[in-house]
Amino acid sequence: ETGVTQSPTHLIKTRGQQVTLRCSSQSGHNTVSWYQQALGQGPQFIFQYYREEENGRGNFPPRFSGLQFPNYSSELNVNALELDDSALYLCASSETRNTEAFFGQGTRLTVV
């Protein structure tokens, strides 16, 4: 059984650009949650997808958007990147909406 995998592991983008981060959920899981972890801070909930529909959103602007595919993998898209978007982005999958989250290793995004 494979765990949660995220790609890429690191990337560098320029302010104003757009970025897409990817997450493959653990086998048998239909729910994916995304978190942003700034350096030295705890993760902050961005949003959750359940069976391809958004199922809750944290306090993030609309330029943070997501998608979940029929195989339950997911993408996080960030438009008009800002320097403060530099962070570790964590994906977590769950068997369903109200069960334990299993985290991937994250994607380190640096905006310059």
Next chain:
Amino acid sequence: GNSVTQMEGPVTLSEEAFLTINCTYTATGYPSLFWYVQYPGEGLQLLLKATKADDKGSNKGFEATYRKETTSFHLEKGSVQVSDSAVYFCALEVGGGGNKLTFGTGTQLKVEL
């Protein structure tokens, strides 16, 4: 709103010392409480959880008791090992099973020989 406050780190201990990492919370509603651990270069792992008042979560020698009267969920371990060196996060969720979490800022633990 919901928030979690943890003691600041880093916490540096000698091997076999007693560990306490304090965590207090504010929540609108009745939260479930969690401790996560993040080892260097790895993702977050659930260490233990408690879903109602006076419950004690435990795992790998770590324990935490849900104290509603003091809104606290302090993490303890009787004898730490070098392999326990990591960042520990306290978290809560109201009305869910643990996948829309509010985290504290984390406490780094360093255990030395």
